[in-house]
Amino acid sequence: MKIQGKMFLWLSVFLLIMAIVYGLWSKEPAGTTALFLSFGLSIMVGFYLAFTARRVDVGAQDDKEADVADDAGELGFFSPHSWQPLALGVGGALAFLGVAIGWWLIYFGAPLIMLGLWGWVFEYYRGENRTQ
The missing domain is CATH 1.10.287 (Helix Hairpins)
Known part of the structure; x- marks a missing residue:
């Protein structure tokens, strides 16, 4: 989860820079607002993933020496018959x-x-x- 948190936090930095550049360059409010809202969503998800990664055990995706088989197993319960x-x-x-x-x-x-x-x-x- 640590990797995903970092990815979303870097994405939020990119979206903030693009929102500022787009807003100054185009002076178009709808696209600028959408980019700032995307920044907000990205930083919320990134913060949540980074916060949760500190509280849970290290997963196989965070270990650079891990094999694919190390991450095998049950991922959760998903209802097979739900309409x-x-x-x-x-x-x-x-x-x-x-x-x-x-x-x-x-x-x-x-x-x-x-x-x-x-x-x-x-x-x-x-x-x-x-x-x-």
């Missing part, structure tokens, strides 16, 4: 289409987004996985 991302994707697509086509589409997209989020959060609180 909730499909509901979120369709709801998000309808909501973004509502911005382009007509705001009335958001009335169809918002319930799908809420249903998908609700289902995804509480997916394992039903049936045999429910805790007492």
Whole structure:
């Protein structure tokens, strides 16, 4: 994680320089704002990764002498049978289409987004996985 944190922090430095140069050269507010917002996002992710890297054990990606097999193993739990991302994707697509086509589409997209989020959060609180 240390490498990823450094990459994002260097990217934020680059984006800040480009935002200043672009803002002074073009005097165009939308692109300048987008570059400054990209700088902010990049520095937030970089700070989080650098902060987290100090608190966790050193991974194989931080060791220059590590083999590929050193990083093998389980990465986490991913639900193999979840339909909730499909509901979120369709709801998000309808909501973004509502911005382009007509705001009335958001009335169809918002319930799908809420249903998908609700289902995804509480997916394992039903049936045999429910805790007492």
